[in-house]
Amino acid sequence: MTTLPVLLVPRPLPQRRAGELPKGLFGGGLLAAVLAAFMISILAADARAAIGNAASSDVLPILLKWSPLVLHGFLFNLLVSVLSMAIGTALGLWLGLGRVSHFPWLRRAASTVIQFFRNAPWLVLLFYCMFLLPFSITLPFATVPLPDTAKAVIGLSLPVMANVAEIVRGGVQSIPMEQWESGEALAFSRSQILWMVILPQCLRRMIPPWMNLYAILTMSTPLISVVGIQDSMTLARAALVAEGRTDLFIPMYLMLLSWFFLYCYPIARWTTALERRFQVRI
Amino acid sequence: MEGIADFFRWLADARGLNFSIFYDALDRSRFLEGLWTTVKLSVICTLLSLAIGIVGAWLQGARFAPARQLVQGYVQFFRNTPPLVQLFFFYFAVGNQLPHVLDEHGMLVPPISNVGWAILSLSLFAGAFNVEIFRAGIEAVPRAMVEAAESLGYSRLGVFWHVLLPLSFRISLPALNNNLVNLVKTTTLAYAIAVPELLYAAAQIWSEVLNVREMMNVLLVTYVALVAVLVLMMGRWERALRIPGYNP
Numbered sequence: 122m123t124t125l126p127v128l129l130v131p132r133p134l135p136q137r138r139a140g141e142l143p144k145g146l147f148g149g150g151l152l153a154a155v156l157a158a159f160m161i162s163i164l165a166a167d168a169r170a171a172i173g174n175a176a177s178s179d180v181l182p183i184l185l186k187w188s189p190l191v192l193h194g195f196l197f198n199l200l201v202s203v204l205s206m207a208i209g210t211a212l213g214l215w216l217g218l219g220r221v222s223h224f225p226w227l228r229r230a231a232s233t234v235i236q237f238f239r240n241a242p243w244l245v246l247l248f249y250c251m252f253l254l255p256f257s258i259t260l261p262f263a264t265v266p267l268p269d270t271a272k273a274v275i276g277l278s279l280p281v282m283a284n285v286a287e288i289v290r291g292g293v294q295s296i297p298m299e300q301w302e303s304g305e306a307l308a309f310s311r312s313q314i315l316w317m318v319i320l321p322q323c324l325r326r327m328i329p330p331w332m333n334l335y336a337i338l339t340m341s342t343p344l345i346s347v348v349g350i351q352d353s354m355t356l357a358r359a360a361l362v363a364e365g366r367t368d369l370f371i372p373m374y375l376m377l378l379s380w381f382f383l384y385c386y387p388i389a390r391w392t393t394a395l396e397r398r399f400q401v402r403i
Numbered sequence: 404m405e406g407i408a409d410f411f412r413w414l415a416d417a418r419g420l421n422f423s424i425f426y427d428a429l430d431r432s433r434f435l436e437g438l439w440t441t442v443k444l445s446v447i448c449t450l451l452s453l454a455i456g457i458v459g460a461w462l463q464g465a466r467f468a469p470a471r472q473l474v475q476g477y478v479q480f481f482r483n484t485p486p487l488v489q490l491f492f493f494y495f496a497v498g499n500q501l502p503h504v505l506d507e508h509g510m511l512v513p514p515i516s517n518v519g520w521a522i523l524s525l526s527l528f529a530g531a532f533n534v535e536i537f538r539a540g541i542e543a544v545p546r547a548m549v550e551a552a553e554s555l556g557y558s559r560l561g562v563f564w565h566v567l568l569p570l571s572f573r574i575s576l577p578a579l580n581n582n583l584v585n586l587v588k589t590t591t592l593a594y595a596i597a598v599p600e601l602l603y604a605a606a607q608i609w610s611e612v613l614n615v616r617e618m619m620n621v622l623l624v625t626y627v628a629l630v631a632v633l634v635l636m637m638g639r640w641e642r643a644l645r646i647p648g649y650n651p
Contacts, residue, residue: 370496
């Protein structure tokens, strides 16, 4: 006879629900697991080298030798992510405000732009900017060269712009109508209400999704290696080619993965914590 | 059909706008094959990632703690690392370590092709998000529903399959919608490991015909249209699945 759940002795619900995470920016266990997987991959590669006829069993020293170079590329990835986020946020704020404007044509145009850039794949937009932006821009007073890195930053900032615009729209629309009405009653103009009453209030609600977007952007920066810019991926592959040992592949890529994880995971944790703190309690 | 081809041939000659896929049979077939590969890749990855999501969400409610922690580790790792590096990790690193096998021509080939690795890697990436989405949906189902089902004699699996999953699926459909759109956009990454999908086919065409500008625009419009069709279908499905009178 099977034991049906209803026949079991009722147990108190666990304090922490299954999906929730422990306190702190890092779940201690998860961090340990990532490091353990990394070490095991190194030991396995070592063991394989010792059994086979590979020259030596020194995977960790080789990784350490190359890690400053790859780290350099990783920092470049982070720089690209910060620049794209800055440009995307600046443009997206105006696009989002256009989306909630009182002019129907402006609203419709902004909505079309947002839908287009949100639905296009990041890699295709990146290709688009790399190939179709000119090498230099001629202004009346000077000619500004446009290096590949600048094009890549622009390419990544376009989808960021559209997503920031959606966040701004959501934030502005989440503020109750009464706020607008009381602003009007106090004889504020529409732009005064927007900048002095509405935006300061929705800033707090916009921060968690904005941080989430930043993490997504950071995880998309390796795409620039596909269009031929030297970032951490390119350098990691170059290091692997230089060593010419297949047993290095897994530890090297795991190293890169864990760096991204160590950077993005705390952001994700922080975002969840902020979301919970800013939650509107009913 | 001939009229369209003639129009685009005229456009190329008179205006210099070379949309070769509309009049050149080879380019058209390459483009359509690329589109078909993208659609196939998207559908297979969607189904696999849904399966991963359902199994993962079920395991997250398990009483066995290590199973919960394992799923949690998988979800957090795949959500917080770049999908492109994941793809390269699977294709170049793991794929290299597997022993090669003989194919029908007697050649030594890797056991999993680049298409196979793309499917596996993208499904695992999207699946990690689906686990979280389904878990959130399951948590939104009132506890009383589960208790009612238990008192009716359902087993744990029965409660999950017949009560929790159908209700939570409807709650999580909007979020799922978003994730599947993301998945379709992420299939472009397979370009990096030479899977002949839409972006790869387009790149082949523009490097031979030298019509980068025209192909780029065709590519953008095609992807936006593809996503629009998916959104439309998901919207219809959402309406079809709605239970009248049940508003969670």
